Each structure stands twice: as C-alpha cells, then as structure tokens.
Amino acid sequence: MYDLVFKNQFGYYELKKQMSEVERNEFYSNKYFQNSQVYTKQYSDEEIKYFNIKLEEKKYVVDQLREEFKTVEKRKEFLDIGCGEGFALKYFNDKGYNVTGIDYSSYGCNQHNPDMCNRILFGNINEKLDKLIRKNYKFDIINLDNVLEHLFEPALTLEKCKQVSDDNTILCIKVPNDFSAVQEYLYNNRFVDSPYWVAMPDHISYFNKDGLMELTKSKGWTGVKFLCDTPIDFNLLNDNVNYIKNKTVGKSCYKAKIKIENLLHEISIDEVINLYEIMSNMGIGREIIGYFKLS
Numbered sequence: 001m002y003d004l005v006f007k008n009q010f011g012y013y014e015l016k017k018q019m020s021e022v023e024r025n026e027f028y029s030n031k032y033f034q035n036s037q038v039y040t041k042q043y044s045d046e047e048i049k050y051f052n053i054k055l056e057e058k059k060y061v062v063d064q065l066r067e068e069f070k071t072v073e074k075r076k077e078f079l080d081i082g083c084g085e086g087f088a089l090k091y092f093n094d095k096g097y098n099v100t101g102i103d104y105s106s107y108g109c110n111q112h113n114p115d116m117c118n119r120i121l122f123g124n125i126n127e128k129l130d131k132l133i134r135k136n137y138k139f140d141i142i143n144l145d146n147v148l149e150h151l152f153e154p155a156l157t158l159e160k161c162k163q164v165s166d167d168n169t170i171l172c173i174k175v176p177n178d179f180s181a182v183q184e185y186l187y188n189n190r191f192v193d194s195p196y197w198v199a200m201p202d203h204i205s206y207f208n209k210d211g212l213m214e215l216t217k218s219k220g221w222t223g224v225k226f227l228c229d230t231p232i233d234f235n236l237l238n239d240n241v242n243y244i245k246n247k248t249v250g251k252s253c254y255k256a257k258i259k260i261e262n263l264l265h266e267i268s269i270d271e272v273i274n275l276y277e278i279m280s281n282m283g284i285g286r287e288i289i290g291y292f293k294l295s
Contacts, residue, residue: 012211082147086113129160158219178206227276228285
C-alpha cells in the first residue's frame with residue numbers, strides 16, 4: 001500500500017514520483033479542468049443546494065471564530081485560491097464581499113458562474129499570489145478548497161497566503177483525509193483491493209489532520225477549528241454499495257451523501273457543525289476542513 005508514497009517531515013504522505021512543475025502547469029491548464037469527471041456541465045438542484053449549504057457552514061464557522069477571538073472584518077475581502085467553478089466566489093459576492101479568485105483555467109467558471117470570471121486571475125497560483133503581494137492586498141478570508149493536495153509546493157503557497165493576511169484573516173483549508181483509520185481498516189480487511197485514495201498524478205500530498213497542522217504551523221498558521229464531512233467510505237463496508245468494487249453504485253452513493261448533508265444542515269447548523277467536529281477528532285470523515293489564524 002505504501003510503495004507509491006513516503007511519509008514526509010510533517011507526518012503526511014507524498015507521492016514518490018511526481019510530475020515536473022512545467023508538466024503540472026500544462027496538466028491543469030489544458031487537461032484537468034476539461035475532464036468530464038472533474039467538472040459537470042450541469043448540476044441538479046440538490047447539488048446546488050449542497051454547494052451553498054457547505055459555503056453557509058463555512059461562513060458560519062468564520063463568523064463564530066471572529067466572535068470568539070473578538071476580531072472584525074476590516075475589508076470584507078474574500079480570496080479563493082483554486083476557485084474552479086466559481087461557486088464560492090458567487091456565494092461570498094452575494095454576501096457583500098469583494099471577491100478575488102485564482103485558477104489555472106477559466107473552463108469550470110465559464111460553465112457555471114461566468115459572471116465571476118472577471119474576478120479571477122488565471123495562471124500559476126504562486127505567480128498570481130505574488131502579484132497580489134506586490135499590490136499589498138490583504139484578505140479577511142482565504143479559501144483553499146481541495147487545492148493543497150494538488151500543489152507542487154504547498155508550503156510555499158501557505159507562506160504566500162501569510163503575506164496577503166493580517167491578524168484578522170481566517171484561512172480555510174479543505175483536503176481529502178487520506179490513509180485514515182477507516183481506509184486502512186478497509187484495505188487490511190479486504191473490503192478494497194488497493195489504496196483507492198491514491199489519485200495519481202494530480203494528488204501529490206495525502207493529508208491527515210496532524211500532518212496538515214504541522215505543515216501550516218511551519219508557515220506561521222495555527223489551527224483553531226477542524227471539521228470533516230460525511231464518511232462516505234463507510235459504504236465500502238457493504239458489498240451492495242461498495243463503489244470501489246462496483247463502479248455502477250458510485251453515483252447513487254454520492255447522491256445519498258448529498259441528501260444526508262442537506263438534511264443534517266436543515267435540522268440544525270449548530271449541531272451539524274458540532275457533529276462534524278466530533279467526527280474530525282475521530283479522524284473518520286472523508287475530508288478535513290481546517291480553520292487557521294496567523295500565529
């Protein structure tokens with residue numbers, strides 16, 4: 001299981017064999033975003049609702065943290081690094097923020113939120129962050145949603161994020177929860193035949209909570225709250241819905257996850273956030289959602 005990766009100094013795993021930075025830029029600019037498995041041309045109403053409730057939960061947690069730390073938004077500036085289809089840009093724009101996005105390609109945003117494309121800097125992420133640094137931009141919220149695992153040098157990007165931040169900034173990071181206790185149980189007990197979460201060549205880093213905390217800490221960030229999402233991996237314990245062994249049930253498992261998260265949110269946003277925090281502490285969610293402030 002571990003022949004493709006190595007554990008780095010921060011305690012999370014990285015691919016042993018990686019694309020060069022030139023190859024990576026080409027991959028994300030001209031191939032990744034045009035892949036139909038990455039971006040869907042049309043989403044259901046249930047999916048759109050899901051995207052928006054997850055953004056509502058993100059803003060809710062940020063507002064809670066501001067109250068806890070007695071800080072205020074000085075500017076209402078939102079930066080979305082790897083903004084993809086532009087849903088977060090649209091949500092925060094509608095909430096009165098000045099929004100800025102960075103992404104390699106315009107493809108996803110053009111498909112779903114074309115009115116947000118003029119808010120995006122297209123090209124290499126670190127180069128575009130350098131442009132913002134030179135202009136002395138500062139942001140209240142910086143969002144890295146399923147981005148850090150793709151980056152050639154995640155530590156460098158976190159360093160650059162610090163340079164467009166101040167004591168009021170909240171950094172939001174979501175990454176897959178990989179080599180988790182659930183995944184290792186599934187593999188060791190032969191519910192799956194391979195480490196299905198190793199996604200080559202686009203995922204370079206395979207984070208756990210402790211590893212993410214150590215990486216961010218090395219660049220001056222302190223983790224202040226951690227959540228997760230629905231542990232969709234639990235489906236793999238049941239042969240009838242094991243989407244790794246039977247690819248035909250994958251879509252139905254995904255749809256069920258969406259319905260579950262929408263329902264939980266409707267019952268209580270406070271309690272669902274508490275639930276996600278407990279599951280995060282147990283390390284069982286499929287993704288890690290971390291909130292950070294400058295140390």
